[in-house]
Amino acid sequence: MVVQLERPVEVYTTNLVSDTMMYTYTFDSLPLQRGGLFGPVTLAYETWGTLNAEGDNAILITHALTGSSHAHDVERPDDPKVAWWNPLIGPGRPFDTSRYFVICSNILGGCAGSTGPASIDPHTGRPYAMDFPVITIRDMVHAQRRLVEHLGVRKLAMVAGGSIGGQQALEWAVTYPELVGKVVVMAATAALTAQAVAFSEVERQTIMADPRWQNGNYAPGEGPTTGLAIARMLAMITYQSEETMEMRFGRNLPDPCRSDGVSSPSHYPDLGTRFDVENYLYYQGASLVRRFDANSYLYISRAMDLYDVSEGYPSLEAALRRLTSKTLFVGIRSDFLFPAAHVRWLAERVRAVGGDAQYIELDSPHGHDAFLKEWDQMTAALIDFNRQP
Amino acid sequence: MVVQLERPVEVYTTNLVSDTMMYTYTFDSLPLQRGGLFGPVTLAYETWGTLNAEGDNAILITHALTGSSHAHDVERPDDPKVAWWNPLIGPGRPFDTSRYFVICSNILGGCAGSTGPASIDPHTGRPYAMDFPVITIRDMVHAQRRLVEHLGVRKLAMVAGGSIGGQQALEWAVTYPELVGKVVVMAATAALTAQAVAFSEVERQTIMADPRWQNGNYAPGEGPTTGLAIARMLAMITYQSEETMEMRFGRNLPDPCRSDGVSSPSHYPDLGTRFDVENYLYYQGASLVRRFDANSYLYISRAMDLYDVSEGYPSLEAALRRLTSKTLFVGIRSDFLFPAAHVRWLAERVRAVGGDAQYIELDSPHGHDAFLKEWDQMTAALIDFNRQP
Structure with missing residues (x-):
């Protein structure tokens, strides 16, 4: 196992990854899907378990919009709040660190150690901000490939992720079929619906309409909160x-204990009353601001919108025909961002072109977020999938 | 029929109500549901048809969030774009102006001729802005009652509306059961869901976060566009x-013909591409800004959130037991703001306490907006409802 600790990692915020052994890998340049070479590229990553001599027992975990490399926390392995897929990773768990070398890297465009809009452009000495190129899910995957090669991985036993992480897992299966044994695509589809793109764009407009955004050229800590x-x-x-x-x-x-000190983003007093759901959303909004870069939000959410697995292929079928991995598609009954029917449809399309695709559905009321909540159902599904040859 | 043309009407914008014979009625004060007397109150209204000598052939049409009194256009009665329920109103139509005296007034809090936050507070000589009181659906209905009495109406043959207009129709039936013969509650429920309140609050936050909002004290034409x-x-x-x-x-x-000249609210260039759905939403956003007052939006959307038909009664059943009108509840299959299941549930609750409630569902893919689109289905349902004794 080759792991190169390049330098202490500066992440956008530190509260998320305290006590974390995070590494980085930097390479010179990456050809981008939309054209041009971009670099240098640094990916921050964490690993759990040990790579075998054959280099074929690695699992790559891919994260969602505001995630990070911190999918697992060895100090507090039972607390789902300190690492985003914590309960699924560890000895004897679905991503079994006693047998597998589990890798999770912050995605290209992120703000938790990897190169993103908040990173310093070495050519100017200032943050890239909106000079950062438009990146795609495929670009994220290409960068991850460089990382896993650097780590000595010859073949990934599995790639697994949810949401934008699911898009990455699917993209791995299509772009590098020969490098991936099994793939888990959770709460992700071939391409976003018009409704989901619409929500995504409203989110970006709220960021870009904030005068503190300043066309992206805000100083650290002075962004469009x-x-x-x-x-x-x-x-x-x-x-x-x-x-x-x-x-x-x-x-x-x-x-009252929960609303105390919680303010709406506009800070204007409540109009008549405050509902609990509003208070909750204010809290969540304020919470993200402390740990996430606004420009990263713009670029990653846009990559999600732009994702279409068939891009660059003559047809969806032509793209899906490339899949040789054993694939598990996981839909969520109540997900309206990535509707279960669309996940199921994609699995059927893969089967229709001869692929080995299974579909299961999480019976959860929790919507899209179920892929960060339904530990028992996910564990059962993943263990069953692991047992299959 | 008593109709008093008080003064030429100044509306927030004129493009919506060109060539319209709009009247106003002003009364001194209105006791508000949340306390206090508010006044003077002006309601702008339009009427079609003639009130009979008994004063009992009137139909009150109640409008939704950004609607106006212009439910019907006698000059262009077949164009659904120039008046919001145009195809349903007229001789021989469901709201039959050859038999009924049809009234539609701009709601309290609105910006199309009625008293709202953009109106001049006579005590200060400046617009009310955020000194406008928090108003409720019940307040809107109380104001409408004053108007219909002024017009010589002794009993309303029907009250009908969709969305916030449906909330008003329901509130009429509960508050003034003795004054209403039939009621049509379309795409409205007993109270909003948490999700709908949440969307509504995000909308308000985007308005209040705009620096041009200035705590509501913007000059006309210089608001938080x-x-x-x-x-x-x-x-x-x-x-x-x-x-x-x-x-x-x-x-x-x-x-390209449709995107030409259409800009996003933030005016920042597209990130990678522009989807048609985004272009459509930019267009819709820019379009509303030209015809609607931001503070009105805050107050009316809040009234929608606050609405709970049971408020002030010991229970929902106690409120619904007051209904003596024949009531038609209309749900929309694909509505996620006012889910059809909740509309149906409300109709069942009314029946459970002995009320005369029917439920029909518009089989439409158009979501909540179906009440402004599904003319054939609505016409059929309303004509059937009219025929019943």
Whole structure:
């Protein structure tokens, strides 16, 4: 196993990855899907477990919009809040670190250690900001390939991810079929719906309309906090479902203990009253602002919108015919951002062109976010998938 | 029939109500549901048809968030774009102006001739702006009652409306059961879901976060155009459905003829590309800004959120037990803002306490907006409802 600790990592925020052994790998340049060479590129990553001599027991975990390389926390392996797929990773767990070398890297465009819009452009000495190129899911995957090669991986036993991470897993299967044994595509589809693109664009507009955004040229810590908080409020609605919000909040007023000190992004007083659901969204908005870069949000959410697995191929079928990996598609009953019917449809299309695709559905009220919540159902599905040859 | 033309009407914009014979009625004060007396109150209204000597052939039409009194246009009665329920109103139509005296007034809090936040507070000589009181659907209905009495109406043969207009219709039936013969509650429920409140609050935050909002104290024509346009973008998503947006836009790029001159609210260049759905939403956002007051948007959308038919009664059942009108509840299959299941549930609750409630569902992919689109289905349902004793 080759792991090169290049330098202490400066991440956008430190509260997310405290006590974390994070590494970086930097390479000179990456050809981008939309044209041009971009570089240098640094990817921040973490690994758990040990790579075998054959270099074929690696699992790559791919993260979602505001995620990071911190999918697992060895110090607190049972706390789902300190690492985003924590309960699924570890000895004896679906991503079994006693047998596999599990890798998770912050995506290209991110702000948790990898090169993104907040990184310093070595040619100018200033952050890239909106001079960062438009990147795609395919670009993220190409960069990840460079990383896994650097780590000595000859073949990935599995690539797995949810949401934008699911798009990456699918893209791995299509772009590098010979390098991937199994693939788990969770809560992701061949391409976003018009509705999902629309929500995504409203989120970006709230960021770009904030005068503190300054065409992206804000100083660190002085970004469009209001716009990003509102974007997050909207995103949180789309990550949940009518059903789960009704169960959780209904028309309740907030517990005074919970609303104390929580302010709306605009800071204007409540109009008549404050509902618990509003208070929750204010809290979530303020919380993201502390840990995420607004320009990264713009670029990664745009990559999500632009993703179309068939891009560059004569047809969707031609793209899917490339898949040779054993693939598990996981839909979520109540997901309206990546509707389960579309995930199922994609699995059927893969089978229709001769691919080995299975589909299961998480029976969850939690909407898109179920891929970060339904530990028991995900564990069962993944262990079953692992057992298959 | 008593109709008093008080003065030429100044509306927030004129493009909506050109060639319209709009009247106003002003009364001194209105006790508000949340306390206090507010006044003077002016309601702008239009009427079609003639009130009979008994004063009992009137139909009150109640409008939605950004609507106006211009439900019908006698000059262009066949164009659904020039008046919001145009095809349903006229001789021989469901709201039959050869038999009924049809009234539609701009709601309290509106900006199309009635008293709202943009109106001049006579005590200060300046617009009310955010000194406008928090108003409720019940307040709107109380104001409408004053208007219909002024017009000589002794009993309303029918009250009908969709969305916030449906909330008003329901509130009429509960507050003034003795004054209403039949009621049509379309695409409205007993109270909004947590998800709908959440969307609504995101919309308000985008308005209030716009620096041009200035705590509501903007000069006419200098308001938060960016914030209001983004709010409208989001609202338009919630008025439609995943299904209809997919059919209409999919992942198409815009026709160059349609995108020419259309800019995003932030005016920042497209990130990689522009999807047709984005272009459409930009257009809709810019379009609302030209005809609607941002503070009105805040107050009316908040009234929608706050609405709970049971408020002030010991229980929902106690409120619904007051209904003596014959009631038609109309749900829309694809509506996710006011889900059909909730409309149906409300009709069942009314029946459960002995009320005369029917439920029908518009089989439409168009989401909430179907109540402004599905003319044939609505006509059929309303004519059938009219025929019943």
